[in-house]
Amino acid sequence: MEFYRELLAAAPEEAEAVLRRWWCEVMLDTDPAGDALAEAALNGTLPTKSVAAAIARRREAGLPVE
Numbered sequence: 001m002e003f004y005r006e007l008l009a010a011a012p013e014e015a016e017a018v019l020r021r022w023w024c025e026v027m028l029d030t031d032p033a034g035d036a037l038a039e040a041a042l043n044g045t046l047p048t049k050s051v052a053a054a055i056a057r058r059r060e061a062g063l064p065v066e
C-alpha cells in the first residue's frame with residue numbers, strides 16, 4: 001500500500017524515480033544476499049567497478065552496451 005500511496009502522490013515527472021526506488025527495494029528483498037549488500041553499501045564497503053570494466057564484461061558476454 002505504501003508503494004501505491006507514494007506513486008499516486010507523485011507528480012508525473014517524479015513517477016519514474018518512485019518506480020525505480022521501489023524496484024530496487026523489491027530486487028534487494030528477493031536477493032538472498034540483499035541484506036549484506038545493503039549493509040555494505042551503507043558502510044561504504046561495497047565493492048565497485050569502473051564503467052569501462054562493466055562495458056568490457058558485457059561485451060565479453062555478448063550483451064548490448066548502448
